[in-house]
Amino acid sequence: MKTKVSIIVPFYNTESYIGVCLNSLMRQTHSDIEILCINDGSTDTSCLIVEKFKAKDSRIHLMNLERSGPGISRNVGLDLCSGQYVMFCDSDDFYEAGMVSAMIRLMREDEEIDIAMCNCSVKRINDTKRQDQCYLYNERNGIFELTQSLKRAINIVLWNKIYKVSLLRRYDLRFIETSFHEDENFVFKYLSLSSKINFTRNVLYTYLYRDDSLSEKSFANPFHINEYLHCVSNFAEFLDRNSLWDRNHQYFAESVIHACHLAENKIFNKKRKDIFFEKIYFFSKRVDVRIITDKNIKMRFLEIQKGLRRKDLMQIPKKGNDVPIFFSCDDNYINYLSVVLQSILDHASDLYVYHIVILDCGITKDSLRVIEQQIAQYHNFTLNIISAISFLKENHKSFKEKDHFTYAIYGRFLIPEICSHFDKALYVDTDMIFCRDIASLMKIDIQDQYIAAVIDSKIEIDRMTNSWWHTYFKERLCLNTHNYYINSGLILLNLKKWREYSLHDKCISLLGSSKEFIFPDQDVINIICKDKIYYLDQSWNCTCPTHLVLDDELIMKKVKTSIFLEKLIAEYNVAYHGLNSVFHYTSNKKPWNMPHINHADKWWAFCKKTECYEIILFKQIQCFINGPVPERPLVLQGNNIKYYGLLGFYILKIKTTANNKKYYILGIRCGELIQEQYRKKYYIFGLRIFTVKSWDH
Incomplete structure (x- = not known):
């Protein structure tokens, strides 16, 4: 059975690289693919190069946009894709010939697998070296349950993974429209709803690392921290909308910890830093720390909350x-x-x-x-x-x-x-x-x-x-x-x-x-x-x-x-x-x-003036319905007597005086409660069972 895969390739001014990228996709051993090229307002000859490839291969499609950013470009690709699976390729990188075929095999090994991930090689231009280069590699092999700890350990690049289109459509999973961290946000959300992942150590993707790329510029740009906070905020909204918090408290907490790390090390203006910390603290309050199982993460998160909450009221102007x-x-x-x-x-x-x-x-x-x-x-x-x-x-x-x-x-x-x-x-x-x-x-x-x-x-x-x-x-x-x-x-x-x-x-x-x-x-x-x-x-x-x-x-x-x-x-x-x-x-x-x-x-x-009036009143009615329903109390010789019936027959009688209560079942006295000033004595069939001391606050 043929399985169609959509490959989304957003590009912007990559005339020196996009030809190699498209050649690698056209040579895939799995032929049932569509290559969706999204031109994000290029001003060089990139678009002309894609047009030439499109004329040679009907599987290549081109959509031209005004400069919009990678998030919008990829969303356009998601709207156009018609495959069972979707993959991504940066326009300056390239696939190994068997990548698509290998990724499909990984997805088919278990019906509960929602995502698969391969290893990559890094090709450097001008001897540049990415600061987190080791983060890109994958040394795992086989199928794993997606625990919260594993989710965070998975790198957040898009291009070394394959995704189910059905899941994206079911959860309306989209890219946020930012210049940075849109890929991270997408992976956060996809992993939050996934059950299993299949890894391979095989190198199937080549990542071209150059110092003029958007990803490298983000490391040196303090603005990307604000974009990261938007990434975290949108992730929280996604968890809310899809009721996914129970299995993602720790995963979300680690994203907040990373936000705090960025604010501490990338922002040097005190006023700006305080503003960021206020936002981070707001996110930190979404996490139920008691659910976090990793002791180190829990300790670090508590330290963050403790440090940030001291600043929380400083925003109140005197x-x-x-x-x-x-x-x-x-x-x-x-x-x-x-x-x-x-x-x-x-x-x-x-x-x-x-x-x-x-x-x-x-x-x-x-x-x-x-x-x-x-x-x-x-x-x-x-x-x-x-x-x-x-x-x-x-x-x-x-x-x-x-x-x-x-x-x-x-x-x-x-x-x-x-x-x-x-x-x-x-x-x-x-x-x-x-x-x-x-x-x-x-x-x-x-x-x-x-x-x-x-x-x-x-x-x-x-x-x-x-x-x-x-x-x-x-x-x-x-x-x-x-x-x-x-x-x-x-x-x-x-x-x-x-x-x-x-x-x-x-x-x-x-x-x-x-x-x-x-x-x-x-x-x-x-x-x-x-x-x-x-x-x-x-x-x-x-x-x-x-x-x-x-x-x-x-x-x-x-x-x-x-x-x-x-x-x-x-x-x-x-x-x-x-x-x-x-x-x-x-x-x-x-x-x-x-x-x-x-x-x-x-x-x-006062209660009647609040929105909670009906809620409080309903609780009282509910307690009355769920408890025993008493008949109208009869007052005989100064003693308050209540009868409780079932199917028209009196089952229980409670006789209350100033200092005690007597309980009768079918007319037989079975229990007694004697109330003294600071203790209660409980009797069953005349035998004292226990005494309880009580105080009012």
């Missing part, structure tokens, strides 16, 4: 009325970040410029797009997304997930490192809402204090009224009674002091110690900043669960023995009922999963 606001978030909480952000937007003043900075701990592009659209409507808000993945990875031994706390809680320790040109900044949790302008906090003069924050009213009540908590604070946290414990959900950071004393490094080091902390991030901030805290009014961080504690008569009796607690509770009550307070939904009881909790209506009012 206006004198700046309000930098940081969030640390992953995809679990991004929808709720939109709600707190809406409350900030609603109360913002035109007198300030609000810089929203999201420390990305694993957020999808679609989720970030919603936030971008939300902020785009406001002229005095900017949005900056900074990847915290590498930072979390670097410190994975110190950072631990606990209960409902994810790694995102540690993102705040990155702020002093990357925010070097601001003296103060705000950190905000995603489970809050603001009923006042957050910019007011920036006016507060906290002098030499490390942070300004609000005393955690509930924890201080627990500390004063429960001996276990009292011991925990004294022995584990080393906090005396005058070291009031703050809630870290809203913090005004004195960045000058944090940088001066490396407080963020001290926090990370303490987290890595053997101590077990109940609230890891919050506990270490209280320890490191003790005696250096400016205490804000309760209205700046009114923790909603505290109000439930105030209904406990036993606890309130103990509270009245402390003048400090009485004043704190009085201040809290004013904040709780105030119209201009900041509400914080601490613990695992959130308004989005428990819409009946105190002040949930305020949160939902």
Whole structure:
């Protein structure tokens, strides 16, 4: 069976070489070929030479273009090709007579082979020597799976390979329209979707190396670095469009590493270099470092991210009325970040410029797009997304997930490192809402204090009224009674002091110690900043669960023995009922999963204004559908009883009182949960199975 191969030959002013090139193609032992010559605006006699060859051989076709560049020329060739396979030949090089035939045999050895590659010889003109000459050679032989490491090891020249036209058409794979790196981009994309490659050590191609060629000029031209960044950007878009990221994270990471190498060694103007590094850092955030398997590549990539992220916020111009606001978030909480952000937007003043900075701990592009659209409507808000993945990875031994706390809680320790040109900044949790302008906090003069924050009213009540908590604070946290414990959900950071004393490094080091902390991030901030805290009014961080504690008569009796607690509770009550307070939904009881909790209506009012409202609402409906569907609760003798049915029959009954729950299956009591202040006891058929200690954050 005959197999047609299309050979694309773009040319520009190669009158001294193109005749040899075409002669080599016409002598191919495999005769079913078409030779597509694309004239890229030549001003010498190259076109006339091709016309003469065309008159001799009907397999030669000529297309004349105005000067357009190699990318456009090759795309024209791809549009014209009618073969099953396509190959490329530079107009100053030539094929061995059996090259096409040998390349076809390589492709036919296994149906999963998508590309084949041969070896080459290099012929030098005027004793010139290409700097990366060894890179052109191929010493491999046989069929290989295209792993990510192998993809990067394959050279990116076009002319020593053969490609399937069907794959090019299926994925709409084209050349980018640049002067440099268009071939590299093409090979990147083709290898990213390929399964296997077949190598031969046989020399089938002769590469003519001359110092006036376009490829040689690119090495000496700093402009080609910008073209390379376009190559990388287009590669990322291709991976997006075809959902190929899962098998190409490491491959893409190596292209970013190379971009960094070019910027470091080819650009000497500092301003220009910073611009390039900003672009490179943007690309680096596309990579999930956790998927990279090669330890050396992972380490180098983390170094690049760490070095570049420090520059990331330097692009924010200081206006004198700046309000930098940081969030640390992953995809679990991004929808709720939109709600707190809406409350900030609603109360913002035109007198300030609000810089929203999201420390990305694993957020999808679609989720970030919603936030971008939300902020785009406001002229005095900017949005900056900074990847915290590498930072979390670097410190994975110190950072631990606990209960409902994810790694995102540690993102705040990155702020002093990357925010070097601001003296103060705000950190905000995603489970809050603001009923006042957050910019007011920036006016507060906290002098030499490390942070300004609000005393955690509930924890201080627990500390004063429960001996276990009292011991925990004294022995584990080393906090005396005058070291009031703050809630870290809203913090005004004195960045000058944090940088001066490396407080963020001290926090990370303490987290890595053997101590077990109940609230890891919050506990270490209280320890490191003790005696250096400016205490804000309760209205700046009114923790909603505290109000439930105030209904406990036993606890309130103990509270009245402390003048400090009485004043704190009085201040809290004013904040709780105030119209201009900041509400914080601490613990695992959130308004989005428990819409009946105190002040949930305020949160939902802001939620309705966001694009995430329907998403959040749908999740709640979905949870309701997927869980057991209860009948309408019946209230009998003051006890809440819920029945759960199946096919019209009551299967499960749950009887709830103030301190326990009893579970009945088909009328038989099978389980009981007894709730005490800081522990839960679980019983099955009257036997205690285990006890769980619990604390609210």
